[in-house]
Amino acid sequence: xxxxxxxxxxxxxxxxxxxxxxxxxxxxxxxxxxxxxxxxxxxxxxxxxxxxxxxxxxxxxxxxxxxxxxxxxxxxxxxxxxxxxxxxxxxxxxxxxxxxxxxxxxxxxxxxxxxxxxxxxxxxxxxxxxxxxxxxxxxxxxxxxxxxxxxxxxxxxxxxxxxxxxxxxxxxxxxxxxxxxxxxxxxxxxxxxxxxxxxxxxxxxxxxxxxxxxxxxxxxxxxxxxxxxxxxxxxxxxxxxxxxxxxxxxxxxxxxxxxxxxxxxxxxxxxx
Amino acid sequence: xxxxxxxxxxxxxxxxxxxxxxxxxxxxxxxxxxxxxxxxxxxxxxxxxxxxxxxxxxxxxxxxxxxxxxxxxxxxxxxxxxxxxxxxxxxxxxxxxxxxxxxxxxxxxxx
Amino acid sequence: xxxxxxxxxxxxxxxxxxxxxxxxxxxxxxxxxxxxxxxxxxxxxxxxxxxxxxxxxxxxxxxxxxxxxxxxxxxxxxxxxxxxxxxxxxxxxxxxxxxxxxxxxxxxxxxxxxxxxxxxxxxxxxxxxxxxxxxxxxxxxxxxxxxxxxxxxxxxxxxxxxxxxxxxxxxxxxxxxxxxxxxxxxxxxxxxxxxxxxxxxxxxxxxxxxxxxxxxxxxxxxxxxxxxxxxxxxxxxxxxxxxxxxxxxxxxxxxxx
Numbered sequence: 001x002x003x004x005x006x007x008x009x010x011x012x013x014x015x016x017x018x019x020x021x022x023x024x025x026x027x028x029x030x031x032x033x034x035x036x037x038x039x040x041x042x043x044x045x046x047x048x049x050x051x052x053x054x055x056x057x058x059x060x061x062x063x064x065x066x067x068x069x070x071x072x073x074x075x076x077x078x079x080x081x082x083x084x085x086x087x088x089x090x091x092x093x094x095x096x097x098x099x100x101x102x103x104x105x106x107x108x109x110x111x112x113x114x115x116x117x118x119x120x121x122x123x124x125x126x127x128x129x130x131x132x133x134x135x136x137x138x139x140x141x142x143x144x145x146x147x148x149x150x151x152x153x154x155x156x157x158x159x160x161x162x163x164x165x166x167x168x169x170x171x172x173x174x175x176x177x178x179x180x181x182x183x184x185x186x187x188x189x190x191x192x193x194x195x196x197x198x199x200x201x202x203x204x205x206x207x208x209x210x211x212x213x214x215x216x217x218x219x220x221x222x223x224x225x226x227x228x229x230x231x232x233x234x235x236x237x238x239x240x241x242x243x244x245x246x247x248x249x250x251x252x253x254x255x256x257x258x259x260x261x262x263x264x265x266x267x268x269x270x271x272x
Numbered sequence: 273x274x275x276x277x278x279x280x281x282x283x284x285x286x287x288x289x290x291x292x293x294x295x296x297x298x299x300x301x302x303x304x305x306x307x308x309x310x311x312x313x314x315x316x317x318x319x320x321x322x323x324x325x326x327x328x329x330x331x332x333x334x335x336x337x338x339x340x341x342x343x344x345x346x347x348x349x350x351x352x353x354x355x356x357x358x359x360x361x362x363x364x365x366x367x368x369x370x371x372x373x374x375x376x377x378x379x380x381x382x383x
Numbered sequence: 384x385x386x387x388x389x390x391x392x393x394x395x396x397x398x399x400x401x402x403x404x405x406x407x408x409x410x411x412x413x414x415x416x417x418x419x420x421x422x423x424x425x426x427x428x429x430x431x432x433x434x435x436x437x438x439x440x441x442x443x444x445x446x447x448x449x450x451x452x453x454x455x456x457x458x459x460x461x462x463x464x465x466x467x468x469x470x471x472x473x474x475x476x477x478x479x480x481x482x483x484x485x486x487x488x489x490x491x492x493x494x495x496x497x498x499x500x501x502x503x504x505x506x507x508x509x510x511x512x513x514x515x516x517x518x519x520x521x522x523x524x525x526x527x528x529x530x531x532x533x534x535x536x537x538x539x540x541x542x543x544x545x546x547x548x549x550x551x552x553x554x555x556x557x558x559x560x561x562x563x564x565x566x567x568x569x570x571x572x573x574x575x576x577x578x579x580x581x582x583x584x585x586x587x588x589x590x591x592x593x594x595x596x597x598x599x600x601x602x603x604x605x606x607x608x609x610x611x612x613x614x615x616x617x618x619x620x621x622x623x624x625x626x627x628x629x630x631x632x633x634x635x636x637x638x639x640x
Contacts, residue, residue: 002385071410071629072526078407091516178526180632185572215527215629220408224608245407321553323590328559354468358454365451365590372594 036155037250039079040133044086051132057250059140061158062148064098065171066246067213072177073097077221077245086117095129097176104174153256159207169211185209191232198261201232221245312347316359319344320366326373334370341367413530414438414515417624420506423460431503436513437624438529445546446620447588452552453477457595457619475502477551526630533626534582544586558584565637569607575637 042052069075076082089096101112151157161167191201237244247254319340348359417437425432449455456462466488469476479487525532536542561580596619606616621628
């Protein structure tokens with residue numbers, strides 16, 4: 001019995017280790033592979049012979065809320081799940097919802113994505129997006145990093161940027177979004193920290209709803225369940241569930257503990 | 273000449289009757305069933321055609337309709353499997369609606 | 384003690400194997416929203432399942448025609464549809480009889496026949512959008528779901544779903560006007576819900592909801608969002624076929640006084 005149990009434990013541990021090495025639960029920036037905020041889109045690119053797309057969130061967050069892309073346009077919250085293709089872009093879905101080459105109300109033009117596919121010629125500009133996993137300088141990113149406030153880890157502090165009026169992301173995508181009244185729900189939720197060396201987390205709905213609305217988180221990430229049935233565990237978060245859906249690789253990193261568990265005292269006043 | 277044909281014709285008819293099963297798969301005699309069927313579909317339409325008016329019917333009228341639904345159940349049970357499935361469900365929806373309106377009234381007032 | 388440790392290790396290792404969980408998948412594409420895969424009897428008969436698309440049908444008929452008059456259940460697997468039923472003019476066969484629409488299950492032959500493949504499609508087979516893009520192009524936009532505001536489309540007569548199926552439906556009078564009423568949520572700050580009977584009876588009649596989905600007098604039972612997300616109450620329709628409850632403001636629309 002004991003031998004059997006030990007054997008079973010050893011086998012499971014081995015399997016877990018093997019999975020952990022390349023499984024989706026591995027946090028990208030911890031592996032040092034991908035820059036924070038960068039997502040590699042490669043459902044079809046390398047299959048058809050063009051380099052993959054390294055999508056940097058920063059240049060888009062400055063213009064659009066998370067909700068507009070992830071709820072209205074319908075992008076998944078995980079690389080590879082959306083299955084963006086040249087065909088879908090040309091049909092006006094996914095990237096093509098904005099990247100359609102047409103002039104906006106303010107006169108600006110967003111370059112067309114996958115223009116002319118499948119007759120596209122890399123020399124005509126596919127490499128603007130299809131530049132592989134390490135694209136080098138990203139147009140516009142350096143300018144944002146110069147002008148916007150940075151947090152302690154060197155990343156852009158989007159919350160501060162928005163509060164100071166330096167960015168004003170649009171919450172709608174022309175031709176896609178449907179106007180709805182804004183629901184104001186300013187409820188803060190206190191999440192008890194289990195470890196005695198940590199302060200409790202004061203979760204601010206207002207700060208999150210500004211970027212995400214309601215529908216991005218509820219009910220898919222945070223189910224609507226009976227009271228106190230939702231558990232917030234660091235193990236879940238580090239595995240890419242719960243807060244980790246965003247805060248592993250796109251929103252501010254969970255490695256900055258004090259951003260959620262304030263250093264001095266309790267309550268929202270201790271948060272930046 | 274015709275008289276001589278009557279007896280054989282009669283005999284053939286009787287033979288045919290003996291051989292051909294005039295009953296429907298569910299066991300009821302075909303002609304009788306056709307007449308009954310005509311009857312129940314008309315009754316079904318009459319009873320379940322009032323669901324949109326349920327809110328304006330009196331309690332007695334509703335109770336009467338529920339009773340008529342219950343009286344229809346045996347005729348529907350006697351149908352072939354395909355129609356039985358469908359009409360049993362339709363009858364249930366219709367009967368339960370009348371029961372619902374009655375129960376709502378008894379619980380106190382309308383919305 | 385060793386056993387406890389071994390057991391603990393097993394449990395932890397097992398937990399690590401749990402997949403990424405919900406929330407990360409893409410939203411159902413508009414043309415796939417409302418798709419119900421009819422497979423309970425198909426798999427028993429060893430034929431491909433039928434992916435039934437609601438958008439195609441609700442443009443032509445109200446919910447009531449199919450779910451009350453024709454007798455379809457409100458949950459997949461609840462109707463017990465068989466080829467024999469269709470061939471005899473019940474269920475799908477009520478319209479798919481070769482006259483109103485193409486005949487369903489009309490040939491009692493090998494399921495591999497091309498006619499069968501029009502509906503019985505293996506899940507992995509590549510599918511076009513069935514004409515959805517062209518259909519939806521000029522209809523009022525909605526959030527989520529099919530991306531169509533069906534209520535507005537019907538009100539503006541851009542779609543004209545029929546509420547009567549010849550030979551099946553019973554001639555009925557129209558429903559007397561019903562007043563809208565407000566439903567309050569539990570969470571302070573969430574706008575009240577304005578429920579409109581009129582908007583619902585256009586599609587569902589009375590017996591579509593009462594008492595199968597809404598059993599008791601309003602106010603006697605408290606339905607919570609938990610119930611709704613688990614498919615009860617409003618969730619019977621507003622999770623997978625009607626506009627999904629993700630569109631919070633569609634219902635929570637009355638400003639809190």
